[in-house]
Amino acid sequence: MLGYLVRRIAISIPLLLAVLFAVFMLLHALPGDPTHSLLGNQWTPEAARRIAADEGLNDPIPVQFARYLRDVAQLDLGTSQKKTKVADELRTRLPATIELAAAAMLVATVFGLVMGVTSAMKPRSWRDLAALGVSLVGVSVPIFWLGLIVQRTFRRGGAFTEMTGLVGLPPDGRLSDQITAQIDLRIDRAAILMGKPISPTGFHLIDAVFVFHDTHMFFDALAHLVLPAIVLATVPAAMIMRITRAAVGEQLAQDYVRTARAKGAGRVATVYRHALGNAAIPIVTSVGTQLGYLLGGAVLTETIFNWPGLGRYIVNAIMLQDVRPLQAAVLVIAVGFVVINLLVDLSYAVLDPRVRLEGAQR
Numbered sequence: 246m247l248g249y250l251v252r253r254i255a256i257s258i259p260l261l262l263a264v265l266f267a268v269f270m271l272l273h274a275l276p277g278d279p280t281h282s283l284l285g286n287q288w289t290p291e292a293a294r295r296i297a298a299d300e301g302l303n304d305p306i307p308v309q310f311a312r313y314l315r316d317v318a319q320l321d322l323g324t325s326q327k328k329t330k331v332a333d334e335l336r337t338r339l340p341a342t343i344e345l346a347a348a349a350m351l352v353a354t355v356f357g358l359v360m361g362v363t364s365a366m367k368p369r370s371w372r373d374l375a376a377l378g379v380s381l382v383g384v385s386v387p388i389f390w391l392g393l394i395v396q397r398t399f400r401r402g403g404a405f406t407e408m409t410g411l412v413g414l415p416p417d418g419r420l421s422d423q424i425t426a427q428i429d430l431r432i433d434r435a436a437i438l439m440g441k442p443i444s445p446t447g448f449h450l451i452d453a454v455f456v457f458h459d460t461h462m463f464f465d466a467l468a469h470l471v472l473p474a475i476v477l478a479t480v481p482a483a484m485i486m487r488i489t490r491a492a493v494g495e496q497l498a499q500d501y502v503r504t505a506r507a508k509g510a511g512r513v514a515t516v517y518r519h520a521l522g523n524a525a526i527p528i529v530t531s532v533g534t535q536l537g538y539l540l541g542g543a544v545l546t547e548t549i550f551n552w553p554g555l556g557r558y559i560v561n562a563i564m565l566q567d568v569r570p571l572q573a574a575v576l577v578i579a580v581g582f583v584v585i586n587l588l589v590d591l592s593y594a595v596l597d598p599r600v601r602l603e604g605a606q607r
């Protein structure tokens with residue numbers, strides 16, 4: 246197992262270096278002088294000469310890349326056009342996206358597994374056709390349209406809530422203004438009493454339980470999370486459902502399943518104890534791939550629901566043509582993909598010992 250782990254990490258290192266180089270070259274690949282991308286509307290010939298000297302833009306590309314690797318290793322991602330450190334901005338943005346992506350992935354995984362197994366157990370039944378229809382809708386419907394419909398329908402005062410009399414959900418943001426004001430007051434008071442500020446994790450659900458011990462904050466954050474998480478989960482749920490249906494259906498046609506059924510094992514027990522475990526590798530691959538897409542594909546969802554995460558950060562950087570935040574955001578997403586793929590590869594060895602044996606023989 247250790248040898249397999251070392252080999253997979255060794256394979257990921259060149260890929261990670263390639264990602265870093267591609268992100269580094271983003272500054273030089275954009276049209277025009279790199280100083281225009283760094284300065285934006287503040288560009289002047291004098292400012293351009295100064296920033297070229299400060300950033301070492303006149304040095305050879307290998308020297309600049311080596312300096313970029315050093316800065317990334319020190320978590321120094323540069324300064325935005327607003328003269329703020331990009332790393333500090335990411336610390337406030339990234340937890341919001343991770344929290345939203347994790348919630349969406351949880352919804353997508355549970356829904357996809359349940360619907361996929363149900364479809365595989367009774368192929369060509371009405372349940373199977375209904376699940377395939379739902380997955381087709383989930384893949385086909387544009388996220389921005391679905392987000393607007395869900396937001397207008399299920400928000401507080403929306404059409405569905407007024408018609409049914411149910412309590413609606415918050416239409417945007419991460420917390421209500423009242424809860425946010427209370428948190429700011431607590432942090433300021435703690436800073437005065439302790440002589441230093443308290444820095445929460447940035448994950449509101451975790452902060453509510455372990456930092457502030459506030460039930461109202463927890464349920465308020467959860468209520469704000471429901472609608473964007475469901476909208477963001479539609480496409481990965483459909484993909485996971487299809488992969489699960491195909492993988493479990495293939496396992497149900499194997500001889501060991503028929504043998505287990507002939508010995509008296511129930512259909513549900515056979516599926517969940519045997520078939521689902523043997524079908525785990527393609528399912529885990531699908532879940533890992535979709536999680537990587539969620540980290541970088543939440544741009545539309547975050548924009549619709551006014552979610553202050555990495556997606557909106559990218560949109561703002563593009564609108565302002567601010568290259569440093571764009572570089573940092575792309576780097577985080579790309580590294581996230583590499584790490585998730587590495588974890589998926591390592592999970593293969595845990596799920597199927599044959600993967601370790603084949604790797605050891607190479």
